[in-house]
Amino acid sequence: MGKTVAEKIFASHIIDNPSGDINVIRLDAVFCHEITTPGAINDLIARGKDKVFDPSKIKAVIDHVSPAKDSKTALQGKILRDWARRHKITDFFDIGRNGVCHAIFPEKGFVRPGYTIIMGDSHTCTHGAFCAFAAGVGTTDLEVGILKGVCAFHYPKTIQISITGSLGKGVYAKDVILSVISVLGVNGATNRVVEFAGPVIDSMSMESRMTLCNMAVEAGATCGICYPDMTTVEYLWEFIQDEFKSKDEALEKYSEFAADPDAEYDRIIDHDVSNLEPQVTFGYKPDLVKNVQEMEGEKVDQVYIGSCTNGRIEDLRIVAEVMKDNRISDSVRCIISPATPRIYQQALEEGLMKIFMDAGACITNPTCGACLGMSNGVLAEGEVCASTTNRNFNGRMGKGGMVHLMSPATAAASAIAGKITNSRLYASE
Amino acid sequence: MKNFNGKALFIDRSDINTDEIIPAKYLTEISRESLKAYLLEDLKLEEFDPTTDLAGKSVIITRDNFGCGSSREHAPWALEANGINLVIAENFARIFKQNMFNCGMLAVELPSETIGKIFKLFAEKESIVEIDLNRSAIVIKGDGQQEEFIFSISDFDRALVETGGWVEYADSKY
Numbered sequence: 001m002g003k004t005v006a007e008k009i010f011a012s013h014i015i016d017n018p019s020g021d022i023n024v025i026r027l028d029a030v031f032c033h034e035i036t037t038p039g040a041i042n043d044l045i046a047r048g049k050d051k052v053f054d055p056s057k058i059k060a061v062i063d064h065v066s067p068a069k070d071s072k073t074a075l076q077g078k079i080l081r082d083w084a085r086r087h088k089i090t091d092f093f094d095i096g097r098n099g100v101c102h103a104i105f106p107e108k109g110f111v112r113p114g115y116t117i118i119m120g121d122s123h124t125c126t127h128g129a130f131c132a133f134a135a136g137v138g139t140t141d142l143e144v145g146i147l148k149g150v151c152a153f154h155y156p157k158t159i160q161i162s163i164t165g166s167l168g169k170g171v172y173a174k175d176v177i178l179s180v181i182s183v184l185g186v187n188g189a190t191n192r193v194v195e196f197a198g199p200v201i202d203s204m205s206m207e208s209r210m211t212l213c214n215m216a217v218e219a220g221a222t223c224g225i226c227y228p229d230m231t232t233v234e235y236l237w238e239f240i241q242d243e244f245k246s247k248d249e250a251l252e253k254y255s256e257f258a259a260d261p262d263a264e265y266d267r268i269i270d271h272d273v274s275n276l277e278p279q280v281t282f283g284y285k286p287d288l289v290k291n292v293q294e295m296e297g298e299k300v301d302q303v304y305i306g307s308c309t310n311g312r313i314e315d316l317r318i319v320a321e322v323m324k325d326n327r328i329s330d331s332v333r334c335i336i337s338p339a340t341p342r343i344y345q346q347a348l349e350e351g352l353m354k355i356f357m358d359a360g361a362c363i364t365n366p367t368c369g370a371c372l373g374m375s376n377g378v379l380a381e382g383e384v385c386a387s388t389t390n391r392n393f394n395g396r397m398g399k400g401g402m403v404h405l406m407s408p409a410t411a412a413a414s415a416i417a418g419k420i421t422n423s424r425l426y427a428s429e
Numbered sequence: 430m431k432n433f434n435g436k437a438l439f440i441d442r443s444d445i446n447t448d449e450i451i452p453a454k455y456l457t458e459i460s461r462e463s464l465k466a467y468l469l470e471d472l473k474l475e476e477f478d479p480t481t482d483l484a485g486k487s488v489i490i491t492r493d494n495f496g497c498g499s500s501r502e503h504a505p506w507a508l509e510a511n512g513i514n515l516v517i518a519e520n521f522a523r524i525f526k527q528n529m530f531n532c533g534m535l536a537v538e539l540p541s542e543t544i545g546k547i548f549k550l551f552a553e554k555e556s557i558v559e560i561d562l563n564r565s566a567i568v569i570k571g572d573g574q575q576e577e578f579i580f581s582i583s584d585f586d587r588a589l590v591e592t593g594g595w596v597e598y599a600d601s602k603y
Contacts, residue, residue, distance in 0.1 A: 018584070019584035070457070120500055144599040187493065391499075395452055396453075
């Protein structure tokens with residue numbers, strides 16, 4: 001019988017089977033940020049076990065509140081910074097070099113097909129875009145990962161979602177994943193890995209695949225996974241060119257991790273996106289989704305473009321395309337947060353920043369900030385945000401605030417109109 | 430082992446996420462005890478007031494998909510700071526459930542019909558939950574009525590609860 005991607009990855013990583021379908025797997029990378037890691041560090045110190053299993057396999061970033069907004073966030077950054085220095089963790093990214101974890105770690109080449117990765121962050125599922133098994137965990141799992149380089153998981157069951165048809169103009173990966181979540185429901189993939197397959201995925205960039213996998217957890221999934229192809233190899237080539245004679249050789253090696261045609265799935269779903277319209281959420285759960293047409297005219301106080309879902313260069317290019325020669329409505333404040341310094345630099349070089357500033361947007365440094373209501377654009381009670389982020393939970397971006405999730409194109413169009421608007425009105429031909 | 434017995438708080442809603450259990454603005458707190466005052470502060474539920482409804486409660490009984498969303502272990506920590514070490518639900522989000530057991534706490538899943546029955550019989554009463562981990566049994570008592578429910582728990586999860594959590598378990602084994 002054939003294997004799914006996660007089954008193949010588990011096969012080479014299982015070190016123990018303590019009971020039933022619980023497997024302890026060896027980790028290829030442990031990612032850390034300043035919100036969930038300090039608790040692990042302090043607990044290890046309290047236990048007299050301030051050690052790391054392998055400093056070269058630990059990557060750390062200060063990203064959630066950057067720059068620090070107060071003494072407490074400054075202390076969290078300091079705990080992570082001091083720890084990284086103490087243990088000679090050289091892949092540590094502090095302010096000026098830092099970016100949103102799920103954007104900067106792939107950009108640095110830290111994610112490879114076949115890897116096992118954990119992080120104390122639910123959107124770690126993003127990295128499955130590279131055909132890795134990457135899962136969000138809590139601080140205790142992270143602590144054990146740091147100390148021992150292992151983590152326990154149920155043996156993975158997989159849902160395969162084949163995205164078929166073709167995307168219309170103004171419809172993007174974000175619209176696809178919102179529509180998938182609305183089909184699955186917020187716990188339709190709980191304790192499952194989701195494999196995204198099909199022609200629409202094949203033609204997607206790595207950025208789009210990361211957007212897709214990023215929100216797999218919003219359906220409860222452990223990890224979202226895409227199969228490796230030449231797009232994966234091209235993205236990684238600057239990091240792997242010494243390991244392989246050619247891109248074809250790299251692809252051949254990585255293709256070993258793709259699912260077998262006779263792999264057994266928990267569920268197989270065919271999701272045709274040919275007639276998909278831009279999607280917008282309307283409630284406090286990410287599976288409450290409508291076509292943008294049904295939401296048009298809804299009030300917006302703030303537009304937020306950024307995050308581990310949609311703060312990459314491809315997203316900013318789309319936003320610039322919509323915003324060019326337009327002005328952001330006087331009734332709306334628009335915040336754009338490029339997800340990494342490299343993306344920021346690219347946006348500068350490509351003239352995107354000028355378009356954003358001419359349109360009247362505020363551009364922030366890379367940080368998670370407003371996405372989870374910690375800094376840089378927290379909502380006031382009763383305010384509404386059109387956002388390219390991944391969660392619309394009650395209070396997520398500020399107590400009493402409302403969040404409508406949407407693509408960068410729809411968010412940019414809504415910024416200009418001052419209310420929720422279909423980006424097709426603005427996209428150039 | 431932690432204490433799992435005590436008065437029950439019934440929360441009649443599904444999909445309660447970890448942002449509702451403990452809002453992100455409190456994730457800057459380093460000490461677990463300081464999370465105590467903020468538990469369920471943003472819970473979207475009519476007539477729920479955490480300042481009065483949580484008082485004296487040691488067990489939460491709720492519906493489907495409890496603890497979805499963020500991976501923050503601050504959610505179980507905030508429960509623990511309030512003396513709540515047991516949550517009974519139809520099912521849990523993966524990370525939240527693992528976090529509970531990793532902290533030596535209990536996340537017990539019962540079928541939706543059973544949860545429905547528990548709500549019907551006990552939600553309006555002052556109800557006490559007692560757990561017998563050896564028998565995987567929960568006894569709920571309220572207003573002279575008493576019912577026992579058997580739950581399933583993996584040997585691994587049981588070991589985590591008995592040893593105090595995943596750090597102790599992993600450190601002795603790997």
